[in-house]
Amino acid sequence: MARRTLRVTADTSQLSPIRDFVGECAREAGLSDEAIADVSMAVDESATNIIRHAYREDPDIPEEDRWLEVEADREGDDFILRLRDRGKSFNPVNVPPPDMERHLEESRTHGLGLYVVQTFMDGVEHHYSGGNEVVLRKKINPASGKTPG
């Protein structure tokens, strides 16, 4: 598959288009139906975290700069998703203890979202260089280790 990128406003209304985009890319990369469901879930949870946190501390960032970018690519036997934003450094891999002043539901489910991502993806990394980048990896053929033709 060729690398594909989707850039959207960092808003929960964009979660459905993000899942659809990632599902299409995963199918193109040759993932199984079950793996496609796994990556769709993982990108949804990751994107939700980014949407909730990335621009929270920067109320002066104009609407057009509050974006979330999802890049899908295949590198060897790995399906790779990169989620990028331009907010302040926020590492979802090291989520801080819940802020109890936040909505109780939100606090309760934050850790669960990260757990889903780590459970259903084969690798999760975070980088910061002028913006956040979360990298999610999924093996395309975990059983055989072969790359489909």
Place this chain on the structure above:
Amino acid sequence: MPGAVFSVTTSGGIAVISISGSVDAHSTPEFDRKLKETISSTKKIVLDVSKMDYIATSGLGALMAARSTGAAVALAGMNDNVKKVFTAMGFINVFKLYPSTEQAKAALG
């Protein structure tokens, strides 16, 4: 996967909330509202999830909040993908799952 549509029917003291589509962070507030509205009048709830493609952890949070009110909540018709997440999260030990709405209603009745 599209957003979620919720519909509620009540008979015999049991409410059935049918969910179509995906319960993500965008549709969770509506899901939460529907659950709270329903629980305000009925304490036995069946969630027909046979047409639910996906539920995010935010949706699971709303489910947990509903359960914590003391209402009896059963789920019917869960697909394998959602069941996988439920199992991984340990929710399979917290919520009763049934193959059909009829069986869930019979169990709550």
